Amino acid sequence: MRVDPFNQPPPELGNQYDDDPALRACIERVIPEGDREAVVESLREMGELSGGELYRMQLEDRLNEPTLTQWDPWGERIDHIEVSPLWKHAEKIAAEKGIVATAYEKKLGRFSRVHQFALAYLFNQSTDVYSCPLAMTDGAAHTLVKMDNAALIDRALPHLTSRDPKHFWTSGQWMTESTGGSDVGTSETVAVEEDGQWRLYGRKWFTSAATGQMTLTLGRPEGNGPGGSGLALFYLEVQDDDGRFQNIRINRLKDKLGTRKVPTAELTLEGAPATLVTEEPKNGVRNITPMLNITRTWNAISSASGMARAINLARSYAEKRVAFGAKLSDKPLHLDTLASMAAEHEGAVQLAFFVAELIGRDECGELDEHHGRLLRLLTPIAKLTTGKQAVAIASEALECFGGAGYVEDTGLPVLLRDAQVLPIWEGTTNVLSLDALRAMSRDKAVLAALREEIGKIVEEATDPMLDDLARRAAEAVDHATQWITEATGSSPAEVEAGARRFALTLGRATELALLVRQAQHSLASGDQRPAAAARRFALAPFDLIRPIDLDGTKHVALGR
């Protein structure tokens, strides 16, 4: 007797804009009515690509990885990096669809950033972390504008923001050295002025997408003091007109857990010609901050975007997979699991796009003091909060597929591997928690600005259930404020030890408050879903402030 074995139909994706109620609600609320139709049309087009052509290419491209060829057959050093077919296609689409350009064309004024990041969010899901070079490209463009270097703006900005693939450039962000990625002030790269030309000598330890045409990087001009203030910010064109690396050796590509399509190189600068971005050859770490603010926001957007992809695949599977006589989508416990995942995603969307809105205000000269404080505080908070959520949701999503989630050729395990980088690069969770504290110590009103914003949401929440949720978000921020005020007075070590719980409390409480803002808005048009998402989000812990026992912590942490 022959038994035809059962074959499970795989998960499928539709239009990734239409199938993302969290993003749709946010866009509908934030983008002014007159512009909305055109924005939605462009997002729907990107959603179609993301769930269709690009997703199919992504599955086909699964086993391709970048390669480095250091020598040609005749012994010439060439250091050629070949990227995967999907990456080549992604570069073309990114330019044509203006995934960077949209922010700089400013057709929607301060809402251009939200539009651009929504395109990036949809594009990111099917392009194997091509968002990495785009984030750095956007960060470099933003930094050149902020630093107001006319010559470099003239030279590079038209390329970085081009919609023509032939003219489009991507940028790197070469900061991390083996001495430290967080403690970048320890960098060893030296900048020497030789015959009126700055040249860089040193080794960069993580340079993602070393395929970019330019980079912003740090080097210490000879004679400068130690630390971040002794470094200077440099602009560097990676290759000459013949496509040869300009006194740069690619030593190897990193063998990484995830982001395997991204050619992350270790390289040596052997007198690479570079140009100072600022007049004064110092304060490099401070001067590269605008770049980090943009790449950190890309990180938050990519976190929310990765969660959307994982959840959409899990939703599709739940409609197809049968267990114990019913579809998973009819099993109350599976639905409960999906609902918790979706609520985390909705919170991440709200927080990431709120920061995008604030950047848009900044770039259009509409950033008042209050919103400036929110931008300073919420940039690291959004990055660190959503990065942690992205890993948790990717892990949960894999479990939603049972064994299939662990099998490579389903294309699912990569979701978790790629998510794991999100809390690491662009500042780890701890480093960004300390950055949030730094923001507060420099400007005491930063925390009060967040409390004021949440206070506004409390006032606007007319629905009793939403009012209660908004008050609980406000109470969590009050609790965090009380903790930091008391700890600052008594023990700096306690403040540092509690910084992550403090930052995550602010992040999660802000997400809850923003979910309430969305829910209140959506109720007016009869959409109850965002209110249910806010209620669901509040079931998970958001006030993480706990008493700290420094001695006990040390015993447990070090096992002695």
Ligand SMILES: Cc1cc2nc3c(=O)[nH]c(=O)nc-3n(C[C@H](O)[C@H](O)[C@H](O)COP(=O)(O)OP(=O)(O)OC[C@H]3O[C@@H](n4cnc5c(N)ncnc54)[C@H](O)[C@@H]3O)c2cc1C
């Ligand atoms: C795939 C990938 C691509 C990358 N691409 C780039 C790139 O293109 N350009 C670039 O410049 N860098 C890049 N990086 C480097 C990345 O930004 C750094 O790895 C990251 O910033 C952490 O630095 P580190 O590796 O030196 O770790 P460390 O700074 O040594 O951190 C180790 C641990 O110590 C913790 N820690 C550090 N300081 C403190 C503190 N004061 N208090 C408490 N805890 C602390 C950290 O949270 C972390 O858990 C990339 C990294 C990866 C993984």
